[in-house]
Amino acid sequence: MARKRVERVVIAGGGTAGWVAAAALVKQLGPLISITLIESEEIGTVGVGESTIPTARTFHDLLGINEGVFMRAAQATFKLGIAFENWGRDGSRYFHPFGSVGRSVWMGDFQHFWLEARRQGLTQEGYGAFSLEQQAALAGRFSQGSKPPLAYAYHLNATGYAAFLRSLAEPAGVRRVEGKIRKVELAPESGDIAALELESGERIEGDLFIDCTGFRALLIGEALGVPFRDWSEWIATDRALAVQTESVGPPVPFTRVVAHGEGWRWQIPLQTRVGNGLVYASDYLSEDEAVSRLLGAIDGKPLFEPRPIRYRTGMRASTWKRNCVALGLASGFIEPLESTSIHLIHVAVTRLLQLFPFAGMDDALTARFNAQSTHEWEGVRDFIILHYKVSERDDTAFWRRCRDMPIPDTLAQRIALFRESAAAYQGGEDLFRVDSWVSVMLGQGITPREWHQLGKLLKPGELGQAFGDIRRGIAATVATLPTHQQYLNDYCKAR
Ligand code: FAD
Numbered sequence: 001m002a003r004k005r006v007e008r009v010v011i012a013g014g015g016t017a018g019w020v021a022a023a024a025l026v027k028q029l030g031p032l033i034s035i036t037l038i039e040s041e042e043i044g045t046v047g048v049g050e051s052t053i054p055t056a057r058t059f060h061d062l063l064g065i066n067e068g069v070f071m072r073a074a075q076a077t078f079k080l081g082i083a084f085e086n087w088g089r090d091g092s093r094y095f096h097p098f099g100s101v102g103r104s105v106w107m108g109d110f111q112h113f114w115l116e117a118r119r120q121g122l123t124q125e126g127y128g129a130f131s132l133e134q135q136a137a138l139a140g141r142f143s144q145g146s147k148p149p150l151a152y153a154y155h156l157n158a159t160g161y162a163a164f165l166r167s168l169a170e171p172a173g174v175r176r177v178e179g180k181i182r183k184v185e186l187a188p189e190s191g192d193i194a195a196l197e198l199e200s201g202e203r204i205e206g207d208l209f210i211d212c213t214g215f216r217a218l219l220i221g222e223a224l225g226v227p228f229r230d231w232s233e234w235i236a237t238d239r240a241l242a243v244q245t246e247s248v249g250p251p252v253p254f255t256r257v258v259a260h261g262e263g264w265r266w267q268i269p270l271q272t273r274v275g276n277g278l279v280y281a282s283d284y285l286s287e288d289e290a291v292s293r294l295l296g297a298i299d300g301k302p303l304f305e306p307r308p309i310r311y312r313t314g315m316r317a318s319t320w321k322r323n324c325v326a327l328g329l330a331s332g333f334i335e336p337l338e339s340t341s342i343h344l345i346h347v348a349v350t351r352l353l354q355l356f357p358f359a360g361m362d363d364a365l366t367a368r369f370n371a372q373s374t375h376e377w378e379g380v381r382d383f384i385i386l387h388y389k390v391s392e393r394d395d396t397a398f399w400r401r402c403r404d405m406p407i408p409d410t411l412a413q414r415i416a417l418f419r420e421s422a423a424a425y426q427g428g429e430d431l432f433r434v435d436s437w438v439s440v441m442l443g444q445g446i447t448p449r450e451w452h453q454l455g456k457l458l459k460p461g462e463l464g465q466a467f468g469d470i471r472r473g474i475a476a477t478v479a480t481l482p483t484h485q486q487y488l489n490d491y492c493k494a495r
Pocket of ligand 1: 015041043045047049180181329339340342
């Protein structure tokens with residue numbers, strides 16, 4: 001059978017995933033394809049997803065987004081990393097900063113020097129003391145003009161972000177259709193999706209369909225029956241409660257994630273309010289207990305009742321099947337501990353642009369797309385499992401379960417490597433950098449038994465001198481930065 005060329009793209013769903021896809025496709029391929037997006041105001045969006053990682057900036061550059069305009073529209077603030085509280089132990093605290101920590105050389109990364117300097121008594125300070133981003137974040141300071149530049153991401157209002165992307169996509173040619181999809185019509189001979197039928201009776205045909213229908217996964221799951229790979233054996237949380245509160249102080253340039261007995265809670269400061277949520281495992285905590293735990297922990301006045309969200313951790317066995325590509329929650333879900341979901345949307349859309357099937361569906365393209373998706377998702381999965389597995393917490397049945405659970409071999413090998421030799425690595429297509437793995441592994445309480453001896457190759461006095469120089473350099477830079485609030489006021493104050 002002749003392959004059908006792809007000229008009509010239909011996006012089902014208008015949450016973050018749908019509008020990210022629409023804005024990127026029309027910007028990059030607008031003259032070559034028609035794009036229709038269907039969304040239902042009655043169903044609405046998941047309405048969360050407000051913390052990002054620095055890759056968002058690269059993606060926005062691809063779309064030619066004016067950062068100040070975007071930040072005003074999404075009431076966005078700057079983010080320099082994540083503060084983890086109560087993770088390694090109840091009462092402990094560490095920071096996972098963006099950017100690089102200290103100075104590395106080709107033979108060994110900075111943690112080897114740091115461990116040697118600690119052994120020799122040349123520094124008592126933690127690994128994160130040598131991160132500019134961490135020190136600026138904890139001082140509540142930020143500037144894009146700092147030297148060296150800060151690695152940063154955003155906290156954003158999810159609804160504002162989707163609306164902003166829509167304001168780019170529609171004038172550029174995306175046709176938006178309001179309505180509920182009631183049926184996904186498959187072509188009898190090929191099994192491909194032929195059209196989406198709306199409750200209004202309208203029928204929308206396409207060549208390529210992008211499933212952005214959220215947890216419903218109407219196309220990839222319900223219609224095409226792609227199975228879900230369940231990862232709840234490793235990540236046992238399955239519920240969240242989300243609530244927004246009034247701000248009680250200036251926004252800090254970092255996300256807070258605070259572990260509790262059966263999960264954790266987040267705090268994401270925007271310009272005009274704070275996003276809060278509690279993630280928990282329903283096998284161990286009831287919804288009533290979760291609500292009172294969340295309301296007892298938040299700082300400002302809640303703007304509405306906590307909204308419950310149920311989820312399953314895992315991903316679709318293929319995120320591209322036949323003529324359907326799934327993005328966002330339709331493709332799977334991993335809890336937002338490291339703020340990775342929007343990133344996974346951004347990279348999947350970028351990959352779709354690179355592998356776009358102009359000449360029709362092609363098994364090789366699909367296989368390449370799926371292999372990369374699986375690699376990315378499994379990398380994020382392992383990084384999240386690390387936070388649960390490596391902890392001294394054993395104060396509840398939930399934490400004892402995490403301690404005792406078997407983990408994927410890929411992660412077990414990384415942990416063993418670090419525990420034995422302080423070595424960490426970033427594979428070719430891995431998301432998380434060496435500094436990220438090291439920050440979290442040290443922060444969660446792993447003490448490497450050995451480390452590379454390169455610190456001993458330096459001349460007497462050089463190691464201590466280098467550590468002093470790095471600290472003084474960071475302190476001098478931080479002292480030049482305005483407060484985060486001041487910078488927001490000057491650069492992108494939201495109305
Ligand atoms: P949705 O927002 O659910 O959108 C689905 C769309 O499909 C809607 O427009 C809906 O109307 C439409 N639709 C559904 N069914 C039909 C139908 N029958 N007919 C017509 N339209 C239909 N990500 C991060 O990166 N950082 C975070 O901090 C973060 N925090 C999160 C916290 C929680 C508790 C959860 C659950 C997720 C979080 N995420 C986070 C993930 C993030 O929210 C999502 O990746 C992102 O919002 C994308 O959602 P979506 O567009 O796939 O789905």
